[in-house]
Amino acid sequence: MTTIAVLGATSGIAQACLRAWLGPEVSFRLSGRSPQALDRVAADLRTRGGDTVHVETAVHDLTDTASVVEAVDWIFGRGEVDIVLVAFGTMPSQEDADADPQVAAGLLTVNGSATVLAAHLVALRLLERGTGRLAVIGSVAGDRGRASNYLYGSAKAMVATAVGGLQHRAAGTDVRITLVKPGPTSTPMTDHLRGGKLKLASPDAVAADIVGAVEAGRQVVYTPSKWRLIITVIRLLPRPIFERSRL
Amino acid sequence: MRTTTHGWGRYPVVETEVHRPRTYAAAAAALDAGPLIARGLGRSYGDSSLAPRQLDLTGLDHLLAFDPATGLLTCEAGVSLATVMDTMLPRGWFPPVTPGTRYVTVGGAVASDVHGKNHHKHGSFTDHVTSMKVLLGTGEIVETSHTAHPDLFRATCGGMGLTGVVLEVTFRLIPVRSKNVDETVVKAPDLTAALDALEEHDKATYTVAWIDLLARGSRLGRSLVMAGEHAEDGDLAADRSAASARVPFDTPSPLLNKVTVSAFNRLYYARVRKPLTHHTVGYEPFFHPLDAIADWNRLYGRRGFVQYQFVTPLEAGSDVVREAIRRVADAGLASPLAVLKVFGPGNDNHLSFPTAGYTLALDFKADQRAYALCDELDQLVIAAGGRLYLTKDARMSPETFAQSYPRLAEFEDVRRRYGAVGVFASAQSRRLGVT
Numbered sequence: 001m002t003t004i005a006v007l008g009a010t011s012g013i014a015q016a017c018l019r020a021w022l023g024p025e026v027s028f029r030l031s032g033r034s035p036q037a038l039d040r041v042a043a044d045l046r047t048r049g050g051d052t053v054h055v056e057t058a059v060h061d062l063t064d065t066a067s068v069v070e071a072v073d074w075i076f077g078r079g080e081v082d083i084v085l086v087a088f089g090t091m092p093s094q095e096d097a098d099a100d101p102q103v104a105a106g107l108l109t110v111n112g113s114a115t116v117l118a119a120h121l122v123a124l125r126l127l128e129r130g131t132g133r134l135a136v137i138g139s140v141a142g143d144r145g146r147a148s149n150y151l152y153g154s155a156k157a158m159v160a161t162a163v164g165g166l167q168h169r170a171a172g173t174d175v176r177i178t179l180v181k182p183g184p185t186s187t188p189m190t191d192h193l194r195g196g197k198l199k200l201a202s203p204d205a206v207a208a209d210i211v212g213a214v215e216a217g218r219q220v221v222y223t224p225s226k227w228r229l230i231i232t233v234i235r236l237l238p239r240p241i242f243e244r245s246r247l
Numbered sequence: 248m249r250t251t252t253h254g255w256g257r258y259p260v261v262e263t264e265v266h267r268p269r270t271y272a273a274a275a276a277a278l279d280a281g282p283l284i285a286r287g288l289g290r291s292y293g294d295s296s297l298a299p300r301q302l303d304l305t306g307l308d309h310l311l312a313f314d315p316a317t318g319l320l321t322c323e324a325g326v327s328l329a330t331v332m333d334t335m336l337p338r339g340w341f342p343p344v345t346p347g348t349r350y351v352t353v354g355g356a357v358a359s360d361v362h363g364k365n366h367h368k369h370g371s372f373t374d375h376v377t378s379m380k381v382l383l384g385t386g387e388i389v390e391t392s393h394t395a396h397p398d399l400f401r402a403t404c405g406g407m408g409l410t411g412v413v414l415e416v417t418f419r420l421i422p423v424r425s426k427n428v429d430e431t432v433v434k435a436p437d438l439t440a441a442l443d444a445l446e447e448h449d450k451a452t453y454t455v456a457w458i459d460l461l462a463r464g465s466r467l468g469r470s471l472v473m474a475g476e477h478a479e480d481g482d483l484a485a486d487r488s489a490a491s492a493r494v495p496f497d498t499p500s501p502l503l504n505k506v507t508v509s510a511f512n513r514l515y516y517a518r519v520r521k522p523l524t525h526h527t528v529g530y531e532p533f534f535h536p537l538d539a540i541a542d543w544n545r546l547y548g549r550r551g552f553v554q555y556q557f558v559t560p561l562e563a564g565s566d567v568v569r570e571a572i573r574r575v576a577d578a579g580l581a582s583p584l585a586v587l588k589v590f591g592p593g594n595d596n597h598l599s600f601p602t603a604g605y606t607l608a609l610d611f612k613a614d615q616r617a618y619a620l621c622d623e624l625d626q627l628v629i630a631a632g633g634r635l636y637l638t639k640d641a642r643m644s645p646e647t648f649a650q651s652y653p654r655l656a657e658f659e660d661v662r663r664r665y666g667a668v669g670v671f672a673s674a675q676s677r678r679l680g681v682t
Contacts, residue, residue: 037270040323047320048334188269188306192248207551240609 005029007062007118008088011039012187013137016207017064017085018045027054029078031071033088035059061086063110065117083133083214084122086115090187097151104151112155117164123166123177131174135214136163138181140222143231145246167219176217182206183227197215255544257551258613261674267303271414277302287352288327291359292554292610293641294674295407299544302412306326306352308336313417315406319377321417324354331420332468332530337483340420342377345534352415358400359638360405360599363534364475365451367591369592372418373404376595380415384536388414402661405599406638409676410667421679425478428453434522438468438572442565445589448474453533456587459516460609463576468569469647470587471519479525547612548567553641555621556608558590560632567631568605571624575609578620579673583608597658600636603607608639618642637675645680655681 003019006014009030018028018041028045032038042055052194053105056078060071077083097104126132141149142156156226163179170177184190186200199225209223234247253260266283268274277283283300303437307323308330318333328342329349335341341356343637346361354359357379362371369375378392381403391400403410432450435441441456448454451474458534462469537543544552559567568587586608593602625647628635634651635643650657661682662668 040311043311044309047322049312050313050338097317191267191269 001025001027002083003027003029003081004083004085004193005031005081006059006087007031007039007071007075007122009057009070010034010041010087011087011089012084012138012189012203013182013185013206013210014040014087015044017087017210018152019048020051020204020207020211021083022053022116026053028056028141029075030055030057030157031074032057032062033059033061033063033232034169039172042151044135062114062118063106063108065133068114068118069121071210072118072125075122076125080129081125081132081137085210085214086118086122086134086136088115088118089137089189090151091152093192094151095149098186099169107151110155111152113156113158113159117165119159119177123175127173133176133214133217134166135178135210136182138226140178140181140183140231142181144235146234148247157178158163173189176214178210178218179220180210181227181231183222183224196216252286252289252297254292254294254296254467254641255290255608256554256613256641257544258553259294259674260298261294261297261299262623263297263299264303265301265303267306269306271307271380271382271388273390273637274307274382274412276302277388278382278384278670282672283326284671284676285354285358285412287325287355288350288615289352292639294614294678295359295637295676296639297661298353298672301583304352304412304414305320306641307414313340313420315449318420318422318492319417320420321415322353323415324352324357326353327351328353328356335420335424336423337532339422339424339483340476341542342422343369343419343421343468344372344540347535349531349535350536351419353416356404357404357413359409360594360596360601361608361638362474362590362601364455366589366601367449367589368452370594371405371595371599373608376404376416376418378417379403379413380679381410382412382414384411384668385642386667390544394634396665399665401596402598404594405596407598407676408673409671409681410662411671423477424529425480425482425504425609427478427480427482427527428475428530430456430525430526430528431474432519432526432535433472433474434516434519435468435470435472437466438470438565438569441468441470441472441587442589444470444472449589450474452476454588458572458585458587458607459574460572460582460585461579467576468572469516471516472535475533501530509628524632547610549682551613551681552610553617553621554608554610554639555624556600556606556636556639557624557628557633558604558606558636559600559628559631560604561589563631565605565632567627571607571627573604573628574620574623578616580611580617580620582611585609597654597661598637598652600634600638602634604633606636608636640675641681645678650680 010032018230038057042057045055058074061067093105138159141153143162167177184198184200185206206223213221249264252263266277270525283302284298285302286296303480306368307325310322312321343364357414360373382388433444453475456470459469580634588606590601
């Protein structure tokens, strides 16, 4: 029996991962913010998986310290866990964040410090046990600050640095920690971007990459994989050229 | 967000603003900004899922409950039949009705009341639906079934999304022992032989005739008649294969022309050497041969194509079908995908297409000659008391529609009663006078 826990289980990428992880010997522990959405995700997994799938859910806000601590306590309080995915996040538009400092602050907290805190607390538990897998959703946006999404990007850069530190800390143990850097993916978070110039990746393709990377214990996975190249080019663009671009 | 969309036939193309709800509440909220039409995977051929505002339901993709005691599956409307097959076939369950592609949503299957090769035995899709949740024009979400708001149920099944937005559907799956189908193929040298073979095999669960519309004279209506039953061999592993080929771009001058189609048809027909063959095939090649080629609709080139499917009542006899086939064959317009089937009795829904009779499905590259031929065929079909399938239509006149769908007035009454007027409309419904 494999037990998989997800923080932010109703996110589009998390749901696709959950469906990819479905199998005869799998048990899920799902934490999310919206009880209605969480119920649908749980019903979906039970219906797809049949009688053999075990799903537990709990509602946690995941926007402040206390609720993150509570969610991690809940996950590990229910018994041993083999794989944890930290997938919660928000993506308000840059315009909304410009107009309201509260929106900007919330974006930084949820995608940055709350995510880092969750990854840190989960890693401590796994290290205590000496084994387990942790995957944290970062973003290609964290690789270089860009005018269109530097607030979101800076929060994800914080996550990348923290995961790097956790990987360092876990070196030599049987704990594997994966930083996932998805390119723009078609999920509820990006519904407002659909139909624009950007081609959004399918959550199923991204999930397949994540599941594979976690299985292999890889440290960083760009998904779809072309984003490793794209972002390398963006990172290497000389400043005068970069500043004339609209990225 | 604003974009351009088209149906599977790639004609017509319209400007649209797409809303993609992830919750029922978000779907209801989208009604505030003006009239719209719901859309799933966009496999209807013409303009029935097109409108200046479209509600893309593919974000509502959760399975919600399954009861192995009854076979009843409840799911959100954006779930595809492909998902139903992938998840339920390994456990021995199959959709009760499947059209020629599995990439349709359950909501779309309800709105079009789709039919398959088993219509003569098991009716159309909504004959297996027990209840639905429908978002009305008033913003209210109601449960409807044969007993709860039965008028709404009859109008919504086959109602092309014009009574409300289907959000959730409960329907009955059928138990199967195999992913495979035992298929019998009869080589019919002409139309009479094809119709005889269809009649002879009407005890089979699935029957269909593939007609070579380019054969003329004494070979007019030359067909392969296929009959199938779910196999009993216990092999249930779903063919999770994605499309094995893809048409990557619009073919500049359409690849489908009289020469290539004729060659293809001759080869297809000649491939089957014996007059009668039996073999076992997977469910994908049996039900959805074209799904193996992603975006096959691009083969017709940028201008798209027109599907034409009619049904004429049994009483009118097979002469109407014969005459239609003769005219298409005489016109020499490439139509590689012609399918003939004998429908069983229709149901009590106001706009459902199937009715006891002969149905013929053709497609043409969209051009003036094809439209002229369709106009001619319209006359033939209407005179015989038949009708056209809305899901494949992009060109029918409001007069033809009113003449051939006698329960249109009842349908309009239901729309008025449930607040649908002025809220749900498609490019097709506006063309046909339902607004």
